[in-house]
Amino acid sequence: MLSDKKQELVSIASKHLNTIGINHTIDVCGTITIQTKQGKVIYYPTKNKIQYKGTVTPGGIDNVKNLVESLGLSGEAIPQKIKDGMTCMTLRDYFAAQAMGSLVKQFDTHVITGDPVHHKLVATAAYRMADAMMKARENNND
Structure with a gap:
């Protein structure tokens, strides 16, 4: 279970991605995954880190947006609110x-x-x- 502070960071990042139309999933650890045409982008909002093809770099939500848009959105995930703002449906x-x-x-x-x-x-x-x-x-x- 995430602490309130970590849950808030995850929630803010998820809302921002939803606002700009980037579909994503969130696991129970608060990790955000975005499927692009060229592979998965994983964002760790509690650590402000981004992982793509095994390389982890520092970066916030704006860096995630720029990377995802440069790789091309795949539309592989359809956000569905399941519980506590989590999205889990592909x-x-x-x-x-x-x-x-x-x-x-x-x-x-x-x-x-x-x-x-x-x-x-x-x-x-x-x-x-x-x-x-x-x-x-x-x-x-x-």
Whole structure:
């Protein structure tokens, strides 16, 4: 659990990124990850450090913004407020959640509420559908 001061730093950085339209995720340690077209940028707001391709450099949120914009945004993460301002949903997760609704309709209620094997089958099918959507998306960006 982050201290109040560290949580505040993470929250400020996240709000700033949201304001300028940079999608990101935040893990339980307060590390912010941004997926770019050329790889992940990791920002440690409590230490004012940025990591890209294994190299850690000092820098604040403005440096993160400049680096991310120079690398090209990928749009791989869709911020979803889960709890305490944390964002945890990737585009793949979003696609799987959307597919899940139509997949569940294909099963009887007793199948969904009963055997955990069926739950796993539906979840697996949802992620297979999400993977297909991600692949189609890649092919359409050529």
